Amino acid sequence: MAKRRYSFDEEKIARFLKQRRGEGRGADYHPWLTIHDLSSTGLSSRLQGRKSHRLHHVFSKIERAVLMLFDWNDHVIDIREQYPLDREETRAIAAQMSVASPRDRDTGVDIVMTTDLLVTALVDGTEQDFPLACKPQSELDNPRSIQKLEIERRFWQARGRPWRLVTEKDCPQVRVGNLEWLYEMQSLEHLEAPHPDYWSDRRDQVLHGLAGAGGISLHRLFEQLQDRWGHQPGEGLMMLRHLASIKRVIFDLDRPFDIMESSRGFQVVPAAAMPATAFTDHAQWRAAA
Numbered sequence: 001m002a003k004r005r006y007s008f009d010e011e012k013i014a015r016f017l018k019q020r021r022g023e024g025r026g027a028d029y030h031p032w033l034t035i036h037d038l039s040s041t042g043l044s045s046r047l048q049g050r051k052s053h054r055l056h057h058v059f060s061k062i063e064r065a066v067l068m069l070f071d072w073n074d075h076v077i078d079i080r081e082q083y084p085l086d087r088e089e090t091r092a093i094a095a096q097m098s099v100a101s102p103r104d105r106d107t108g109v110d111i112v113m114t115t116d117l118l119v120t121a122l123v124d125g126t127e128q129d130f131p132l133a134c135k136p137q138s139e140l141d142n143p144r145s146i147q148k149l150e151i152e153r154r155f156w157q158a159r160g161r162p163w164r165l166v167t168e169k170d171c172p173q174v175r176v177g178n179l180e181w182l183y184e185m186q187s188l189e190h191l192e193a194p195h196p197d198y199w200s201d202r203r204d205q206v207l208h209g210l211a212g213a214g215g216i217s218l219h220r221l222f223e224q225l226q227d228r229w230g231h232q233p234g235e236g237l238m239m240l241r242h243l244a245s246i247k248r249v250i251f252d253l254d255r256p257f258d259i260m261e262s263s264r265g266f267q268v269v270p271a272a273a274m275p276a277t278a279f280t281d282h283a284q285w286r287a288a289a
Contacts, residue, residue: 006039007106013087016112022084027053031082032114035059047071048186049079056081062134063116065171068179070119077127078120085113085155093154099147115152115163130164131156137167178253182245185238199239205229206239210249213263221263240266 022032034057035044045064046055050071058064058081070076090113094101101110117132133152139145149165156163188199205225213221222236237259243249244266251257251266 006037008104008111009107009109013109013112025080026051026078029054029078029080031057031080032084032112033057033059033082047183050186051076051078060134060136062136062166062168062171065168065176066132066134066166067117068176068183069171070117072179073121076119076121080118080120081116083115083118083131085115085152087112089158090151090155093151097147097150097154099151102148102151113148113152113155115156129161131161133163133165135165135167137169140167172254174256175253178257181257182241185241186245188242202229202231202235202239203243205231206236206243207248207268209236210263210266210268215262215264217261218259218263218266222259
């Protein structure tokens with residue numbers, strides 16, 4: 001029988017290793033799997049990382065949500081998705097557990113297992129890695145899924161890493177929704193402009209307007225920007241989203257955004273004032289999301 005497009009055999013695994021998948025850091029990291037390597041379920045996506053300065057490949061809404069939560073956190077310095085685990089080690093762990101090593105259903109070849117997200121953060125000034133498995137709660141009812149998660153947990157336990165399982169129940173939905181809304185506006189490069197300084201001028205005008213808004217609603221502030229600076233409808237809100245996405249403006253991400261709320265809830269941050277305090281213990285990291 002012919003090998004299917006998304007199947008894995010020894011030749012394909014060797015090719016991925018030669019491509020140095022799973023190696024590198026930051027912008028140079030290459031995930032073991034990309035959205036082009038697996039049959040799409042409609043949940044796969046790519047997300048521009050703030051820390052890595054590259055596109056991340058995620059395969060579920062939960063992975064995307066968790067990636068955004070940690071990517072937003074100032075203590076996190078890198079995130080590597082679809083991180084490969086040593087196949088010989090996972091085979092040995094499966095044998096110790098007296099369970100089958102995960103295999104490709106078409107070829108019967110033992111696959112390279114991956115950890116969904118490997119988060120690197122500062123703990124007391126030292127870089128430490130925190131592996132995360134991001135799974136839907138419903139998957140935990142499947143005995144085989146539990147076996148594979150236990151293999152993964154033991155792999156990281158042997159390295160002294162605090163492996164963690166995350167489900168949708170661990171994701172604060174309002175914060176995730178706000179981050180999704182902001183991430184779309186990290187860059188202004190996709191926007192057309194009548195002249196090169198158009199959007200930088202609009203951005204500065206929104207910052208100036210917020211600084212002197214005196215507690216009026218955002219809706220009223222945007223009307224004032226239209227009257228004073230000739231903003232087109234929607235431009236003020238678009239610039240506010242951009243400024244919040246780059247953390248020049250901060251607001252409570254755990255409250256639903258409301259354009260009618262007071263501008264007092266939106267604080268302008270000086271461009272040079274972006275300190276990052278390191279985590280002091282693992283408990284802080286576990287509570288970060």
